[in-house]
Amino acid sequence: xxxxxxxxxxxxxxxxxxxxxxxxxxxxxxxxxxxxxxxxxxxxxxxxxxxxxxxxxxxxxxxxxxxxxxxxxxxxxxxxxxxxxxxxxxxxxxxxxxxxxxxxxxxxxxxxxxxxxxxxxxxxxxxxxxxxxxxx
DNA sequence: ATTCTCACA
DNA sequence: TGTGAGTA
Numbered sequence: 001x002x003x004x005x006x007x008x009x010x011x012x013x014x015x016x017x018x019x020x021x022x023x024x025x026x027x028x029x030x031x032x033x034x035x036x037x038x039x040x041x042x043x044x045x046x047x048x049x050x051x052x053x054x055x056x057x058x059x060x061x062x063x064x065x066x067x068x069x070x071x072x073x074x075x076x077x078x079x080x081x082x083x084x085x086x087x088x089x090x091x092x093x094x095x096x097x098x099x100x101x102x103x104x105x106x107x108x109x110x111x112x113x114x115x116x117x118x119x120x121x122x123x124x125x126x127x128x129x130x131x132x133x134x135x136x
Numbered sequence: 137a138t139t140c141t142c143a144c145a
Numbered sequence: 146t147g148t149g150a151g152t153a
Contacts, residue, residue, distance in 0.1 A: 014138085014139065015138065015139075024146080024147080025139080025140095029140085044153070045139085045153080046138085046139060046153095047140085
């Protein structure tokens with residue numbers, strides 16, 4: 001799997017992930033505390049999430065809605081894999097260029113991401129995707 | 137304007 | 146989990 005790195009590239013800040021997953025910042029940080037996700041951090045201690053993180057959050061959200069608690073989710077979900085954690089922080093550039101990335105290049109990545117996922121989960125993601133793209 | 141940690145009338 | 150405080 002080559003583009004595995006791309007899936008683990010830390011791209012977006014918590015604000016975008018909130019719109020992407022419909023979770024509150026509180027919840028996202030809470031799940032991180034319980035090691036359900038391990039987002040990367042910028043030099044300024046800002047969280048940077050990857051597609052993997054977002055997908056995991058969507059899975060977590062689905063389970064939570066089914067009444068599963070943190071303990072249960074930890075068992076159902078594979079504990080954050082080995083060194084596959086975000087080592088590549090894509091952001092941390094000039095403000096302007098950062099927005100360029102999260103607009104043009106992001107669309108390209110999102111498209112690829114959707115193509116590689118199975119129809120079932122892909123549609124699930126597209127739902128969140130629409131809301132994300134309608135941000136302004 | 138955003139995000140972060142901490143703490144609880 | 147929400148939310149406000151005080152930062153970076």
